[in-house]
Amino acid sequence: MSVPSLSHYINGERVSAKAEHASENPSDTRDIVARFPDGRASEVDAAVAAARKAFPAWAESSPEVRSDFLDRIGNIILERREQLGRLLSREEGKTLPEGIGEVARAGRIFKYFAGEALRRHGQNLASTRPGVDASTTREAVGVFGLITPWNFPIAIPAWKSAPALAFGNTVVLKPADPTPATAAALADIIYEVGVPPGVFNMVFGGAAVGEAIVKHPGVDGISFTGSQATGAKVGMGAMARQARVQLEMGGKNPLVVLDDADLDRAVMCALDGSFFATGQRCTASSRLIVTNGIHDKFVEALAAKAAALKVGDALETGSQVGPLVNQVQMEKTLSYLEIAGKEGGRLLTGGKQLKLDKPGWYVSPAVIADTSQDMRVNREEIFGPVASTVRVKNYEEALQIANSGEFGLSAGIVTTSLKYARHFQHNIRAGMVMVNLPTAGVDYHVPFGGTRRSSYGAREQGFAAVEFYTQVKTAYVWG
Numbered sequence: 175m176s177v178p179s180l181s182h183y184i185n186g187e188r189v190s191a192k193a194e195h196a197s198e199n200p201s202d203t204r205d206i207v208a209r210f211p212d213g214r215a216s217e218v219d220a221a222v223a224a225a226r227k228a229f230p231a232w233a234e235s236s237p238e239v240r241s242d243f244l245d246r247i248g249n250i251i252l253e254r255r256e257q258l259g260r261l262l263s264r265e266e267g268k269t270l271p272e273g274i275g276e277v278a279r280a281g282r283i284f285k286y287f288a289g290e291a292l293r294r295h296g297q298n299l300a301s302t303r304p305g306v307d308a309s310t311t312r313e314a315v316g317v318f319g320l321i322t323p324w325n326f327p328i329a330i331p332a333w334k335s336a337p338a339l340a341f342g343n344t345v346v347l348k349p350a351d352p353t354p355a356t357a358a359a360l361a362d363i364i365y366e367v368g369v370p371p372g373v374f375n376m377v378f379g380g381a382a383v384g385e386a387i388v389k390h391p392g393v394d395g396i397s398f399t400g401s402q403a404t405g406a407k408v409g410m411g412a413m414a415r416q417a418r419v420q421l422e423m424g425g426k427n428p429l430v431v432l433d434d435a436d437l438d439r440a441v442m443c444a445l446d447g448s449f450f451a452t453g454q455r456c457t458a459s460s461r462l463i464v465t466n467g468i469h470d471k472f473v474e475a476l477a478a479k480a481a482a483l484k485v486g487d488a489l490e491t492g493s494q495v496g497p498l499v500n501q502v503q504m505e506k507t508l509s510y511l512e513i514a515g516k517e518g519g520r521l522l523t524g525g526k527q528l529k530l531d532k533p534g535w536y537v538s539p540a541v542i543a544d545t546s547q548d549m550r551v552n553r554e555e556i557f558g559p560v561a562s563t564v565r566v567k568n569y570e571e572a573l574q575i576a577n578s579g580e581f582g583l584s585a586g587i588v589t590t591s592l593k594y595a596r597h598f599q600h601n602i603r604a605g606m607v608m609v610n611l612p613t614a615g616v617d618y619h620v621p622f623g624g625t626r627r628s629s630y631g632a633r634e635q636g637f638a639a640v641e642f643y644t645q646v647k648t649a650y651v652w653g
C-alpha cells in the first residue's frame with residue numbers, strides 16, 4: 175500500500191512541502207500511516223493571511239450559512255465513522271471501538287455547534303438614564319490559532335474549530351505531530367463541503383510552528399490543549415501581545431473509594447478511568463484513594479481485572495488496551511514504574527513492556543499499591559496505563575489527599591452515601607466531579623475544564639464555548 179504524503183491546507187488549497195516526517199502505527203511500527211511536512215514560518219504567515227482575508231465575509235455571513243456547513247461536516251464525519259475510526263486507531267493506538275467512538279463524538283460536536291451558530295447571545299438592559307437603551311451583543315473575534323495534542327486527534331480539533339467557525343471566526347489549526355493523518359482527514363471534509371477558502375487552515379509541524387502561531391500578530395486568540403509545561407509557554411507568549419488565550423492542560427485525577435461503595439462499581443470506575451484509551455486521557459484516574467475497610471478487597475479485585483485486560487493491536491477484535499502512542503510515551507511510563515518501585519510502591523500487576531508478535535509500544539496495565547501522596551507517581555502526570563492506590567483511614571483524609579497536588583481537572587468518588595457524595599461535589603478542588611462514574615468520559619454539550627494548573631481561561635465545549643470565541647459589545651442608544 176502506498177504511503178500518503180500529507181499537505182498543509184492554506185487558503186482552500188493543499189500546499190505540498192517536503193514530507194520530512196512519518197507518522198507510525200504504534201501497534202505495528204513497520205506500518206507507516208502517512209508522511210508529512212514540517213511547516214515553515216512562511217507557511218504560517220500564508221495561513222494567517224488567508225484566515226484574516228476570509229474573516230470579514232465569514233463573520234458577516236448569515237448564521238444559517240455557517241450552521242449548514244457545520245451540519246454537513248458533522249453528517250459526513252458520522253457517515254464515515256468506521257473508516258475514520260480505523261484511521262484514528264491505526265495512527266493513535268486507541269482500540270477500534272474507542273476510535274470510532276471518538277470520531278462519532280467529533281461528528282456530534284459539529285452538529286451541536288451547527289445549532290449554536292443560530293443562537294443569538296445578547297441582553298437588553300435597563301439604562302440608568304431615561305431615554306437611553308443599553309444592550310449587549312456578541313461578535314466574532316477574528317483569527318484563532320488552535321494547537322492540539324495527539325490523544326484525541328479528531329475530537330479536540332473538532333471541539334475547538336466547530337465553535338470558532340460557528341461564531342464567525344476563521345482558524346489556523348496546528349495538529350500534534352504524532353497524529354497528522356487524522357487531522358488531515360478532518361480538513362479534507364471541511365473543504366469537501368465547500369467552506370470558503372481561508373476560513374479553515376492547517377499547518378503541520380512541531381513546537382516551532384506552534385510558537386510561530388502564538389507569536390503571530392495576525393492571530394487574535396489561541397486555544398491550546400496539551401501538557402502543563404507547553405501550556406505555560408503558550409500562555410506567556412500570548413499574554414506578551416495581549417492575545418486572548420485558553421489553556422487546557424494535564425491532570426492527576428483522584429478517584430476516591432469509600433467503605434460503603436458498591437465494590438463492582440468501584441472496580442469498574444477505576445478500570446475504565448485508569449486503563450481505557452491506554453491511560454492517555456487528561457481525565458484518566460491515576461490516584462485511587464481508598465478507605466481502610468474496603469481497601470484490600472478493592473485493590474485485589476482491581477489488580478485481577480487489570481491483569482485480565484487484553485493488551486493488543488488497536489485494530490484487532492478483542493483488544494481492550496492498545497499501545498502507547500510512541501516510544502517516548504512508553505519509556506516515560508516505564509520510567510515512572512521504576513521511580514515508584516524506588517519510592518516504596520508495591521507493583522501488584524503489569525507495568526511490563528510486552529513483546530507481541532509485532533513491534534509496538536505495548537505496556538501491561540499497572541496497579542501500584544502502598545503509595546503516598548508525596549511520591550512522584552502521585553504528583554506528576556504519567557499519561558500511561560498506571561494506577562496507584564493510597565490507603566486512607568476515612569473520608570476526611572481521602573478528601574484532603576484528593577485535593578493535594580497542583581492539578582484540578584477531574585475527580586471522582588464512589589460511595590452509596592448521599593452525605594459524602596454531596597460534600598465531595600462541593601469541596602473537591604476540580605473543574606469536573608463524578609459521582610459513581612469514572613473520572614474520564616464527558617458529554618460534549620456541557621462545559622469542560624479544570625481548576626488550578628490544569629486549565630487557564632474560559633471553559634471549552636458546549637454553551638461555555640461562546641465566552642472564548644466571541645467578544646461582548648455594549649451599546650448605548652439615545653434617539
Ligand code: NAD
Nearest residue numbers: 322323324349350380381384385400401404422423424456
Ligand atoms: P504537548 O504539550 O507536548 O503538545 C501539545 C501541542 O503543543 C502539540 O501540537 C505540540 O506540537 C505543540 N507545542 C509543543 N511545544 C510548543 C510550543 N513551545 N509552542 C506552541 N506549541 C507547542 O502535549 P501532548 O503530548 O501532545 O499531549 C498530551 C498532554 O495533553 C497531556 O499533558 C494531557 O493531559 C494533555 N491533554 C489535556 C486535555 C485537557 O483538555 N485538559 C485534553 C487532552 C490532553
